[in-house]
Amino acid sequence: MNEYKELTWQGLWENNPALVQLLGLCPLLAVTSTVTNALGLGLATLLVLVGSNVTVSLVRDYVPKEIRIPIFVMVIATFVTMIQLLLKAYLFSLDQALGIFIPLIVTNCAIIGRAEAYASKNPWRQSAFDGVMMGLGFTLVLVLLGAIREVLGNGTLFSGAELLLGDWAQSLSLTLFAVEHPLLVAILPPGAFIVMGFIIAAKNKIDAVRQARAVKPEKTVTRARVTAQ
Template sequence: MSTEYQTLANDGLWENNPALVQLLGLCPLLAVTGTVTNALGLGIATMLVLVGSNITVSLVRNWVPNEIRIPVFVIVIATFVTLVELTMNAFTYGLFMALGIFIPLIVTNCAIIGRAEAYASKNNWYNSAFDGLMMGLGFTLVLVALGALREILGQGTLFAGAELLLGEWARDLKIQLFSFDYPLLLAILPPGAFLGMGFLIAGKNWIDGRRKAKLAKAPIEKAQRARVTTVN
């Protein structure tokens, strides 16, 4: 993988993750992550829109005047959102109904408009497609992680309702980890989503802090080893 693709992958999945770092698209992220199935469905839909809109914006970038580029980008994004919405309505109707208004609201997701403006409008279509894929995958991973956390704490299950996304065969994918006499409403309701998101961001910041501290110590330890070797 070239350095450019490595940078795009690292940015999308970790360093510049649209949810954990840029804090974009939080409204649907917090609203629909009650289960892994809902989170995965919205994540895949967002990723498809990101890839499609990035490719299209990159292909038309030389023909769009700067004065109207944002409206054109919004029209492109809205077109792909409509295609995804109609596809979900036709093939995953149960999930389509569960996600509701948050599917068309993908049009207003700042992560998608931001990537169209910041990257796709300045680069070739295949790099733009990869950028959209990595940003979408990073967003999806955060959705799924938050959905898993809320579903486990709130319902004691994983993959509940998987048949809504994958068909009837996936009904057996549901895992009952433990049972509640009463569900943990804090995890199921929006406040739980805010708390869960806070823990995910804190976890990322902690890992980044450990990495930076380790990198800062590396030259010192190397110099110390060199002095010991010289003395011996």
């Protein structure tokens, strides 16, 4: 149980692939103009992470070390192709919105890194859980970044949710304030770099405060003076 707690902490915060490892930044900064796009890409990445981690863990004893990286990439590409075909079949509008960034999940260093660093050395159950936590941590950063950019750029939240969740999700769309002209800095990739920098800075600040509180002040030793009577 302690191992699962550690994997949860590592994936969601301590070793978050987006905030700490700074992996997968290309789709993270390009697609997260809305919450819907961010959530769609995040869930796709999570599914690929789990599938590839489980598969790599199951075949780890049969793959020669010399060719393990090409094998891992082939496994990841297989799951990415499956996810893309499912999107085209059932969520075509979302697939069009995400565009080339679904196939680019194959080159996401976070997925290859977890396959090499963890899944290839651990049983499939722990590897599956590691994939869930790492994917969930990545997805949460995507959604947070997408929410901030969507609110700053268009004054809306959950715009286009029906692309991912169906027609019933049109009621989830919120207009927080009217925007006559969209704030292009927030919508375009330069705005994503700026917002991402603030998010990373906030995490570093929280970590610094936690470490400062964890350090106990040194105990002062008081000496008693003994006087002879």
